[in-house]
Amino acid sequence: MSDYDTVSADVEREEEIPEDHPRYQDLLTRHRIENGVEKGITHLQGMHAEGRGSAFDYLLGEETIPSADAAERAGAAHLLLADRPVLSINGNVAALVPGEMVDLADATDADLEINLFNRTPERMQAIADHLSEHGAEDVRGLEADARIPNLDHERAKVDEDGIYSADVVLVPLEDGDRAEALAEMGKTEIVVDLNPLSRSPRVADVPIVDNIIRAVPNVTDHARELADADEETLQEIVAEFDREQALEAAEERIRDGF
Ligand code: ATP
Ligand code: MG
DSSP: OOTGGGOOTTOSSGGGSOTTSTTHHHHHHHHHHHHHHHHTSSOTHHHHHHHHHHHHHHHHTSSOOHHHHHHHHHHHHHHHHOSSEEEEEOHHHHHHOHHHHHHHHHHHTOEEEEOOSSOOHHHHHHHHHHHHHTTOSOEEOSSOOEEOTTSOHHHHEEOTTTGGGOSEEEEETOOHHHHHHHHHTTOEEEEEOSOTTSHHHHHOSEEEOSOHHHHHHHHHHHHHHTTTOOHHHHHHHHHHOOHHHHHHHHHHHHHHOO
């Protein structure tokens, strides 16, 4: 048994995971989801979602492929052009990238809104507290004074001055029904999802097929780099991005390895 085999999934703190481990990102991701479940911010079902994502990431080579980087740049341009950009947070997103979502909101002047598939007041509050601990000043989603049309009651709940009236939304690890319903509302939708065949990326204007732990910091880097770009430049980046090509490139990498 090598040393690596002794790094089981039950490390106490993430610093204990060796950074040179061949599956470092996967161990880190699993560890954060487990912690999220323990803290009451992630639903147990979030672990299954994570497992599916992990398999696709393995096949992608656990790296940001060029088409995903292009999508991340286009997503940054959309967020910078938006009048009312909102970043949606669910239990997995809160567990995996809380501080990174706060940074992205900061870089693009966007609002953060908690939106849960399995919504309970306790989880909503636990996530709001968790985001505050990571520097969020204002978190939406708790009021839930508006509804997304054509969705069942619990999953339709949003804030009137948040997702409901947003023009551009970033919805990472979103379920297909909600992604479709948001697209039908006419919003520009940026989806982060490791499965290019899942419905959510397939209805997105900008499908980002990448692990959220790499995707979000990279969108932020692009946004910071484009902070002084004029509107025309941003519009060009948006226009040049080809969503079909991005989905195809990701599927090809997963199926054929190149
Ligand atoms: P549907 O086809 O209805 O969308 P699904 O299999 O996609 O079903 P969900 O639980 O709705 O199931 O979605 C979870 C999605 O999140 C999966 O597509 C999975 O690949 C993706 N995912 C999980 N972890 C990550 C991650 N760390 N980064 C990016 N995507 C992830
Ligand atoms: Mg899906």
